[in-house]
Every structure is written in C-alpha cells, then in structure tokens.
C-alpha cells in the first residue's frame with residue numbers, strides 16, 4: 001500500500017479547504033485532524049455506529065469508512 005501524500009481540495013460547510021494527506025486515509029481523519037472540525041464524532045471507527053455521518057454532495061456517508069480521495073473536489077456538509 002502506498003502512503004504517498006496528495007493534495008486534496010474539498011468544500012466543507014461551504015468553505016474550500018486544501019490539505020495534503022494520504023488519499024487512502026479516512027475522511028474522518030482529515031476532518032478532525034487536518035481541519036480541526038470536532039463536531040464529527042469518532043466512536044467505533046469501523047462504520048457501525050453512525051457517529052461520523054456527514055453529507056458528501058448531499059448524500060449520507062460514514063466519514064470513518066470512506067477514503068479522503070473520494071471527497072476530492074466535492075462538497076462535505078457536517079451535520
């Protein structure tokens with residue numbers, strides 16, 4: 001598995017953000033660690049509890065269970 005970092009640009013609650021991250025790392029890590037958005041909860045970290053739900057282009061996703069690369073150039077809404 002590659003751990004090369006890549007620039008990822010996404011819009012979070014209407015604000016465009018660019019971070020450098022491992023594209024396979026969870027979206028949740030980027031939201032909490034790189035963007036300092038603590039409203040999204042890390043609970044199980046395994047896609048089972050729903051504590052990390054965000055909207056990705058308006059669709060509900062589990063931020064702990066989706067790679068940051070899938071959010072590149074897309075809109076994330078923290079609910």
Ligand code: FES
Pocket residue numbers: 041042043044045046047048049050051052053062063064065
């Ligand atoms: S932290 Fe439980 S589903 Fe993401």
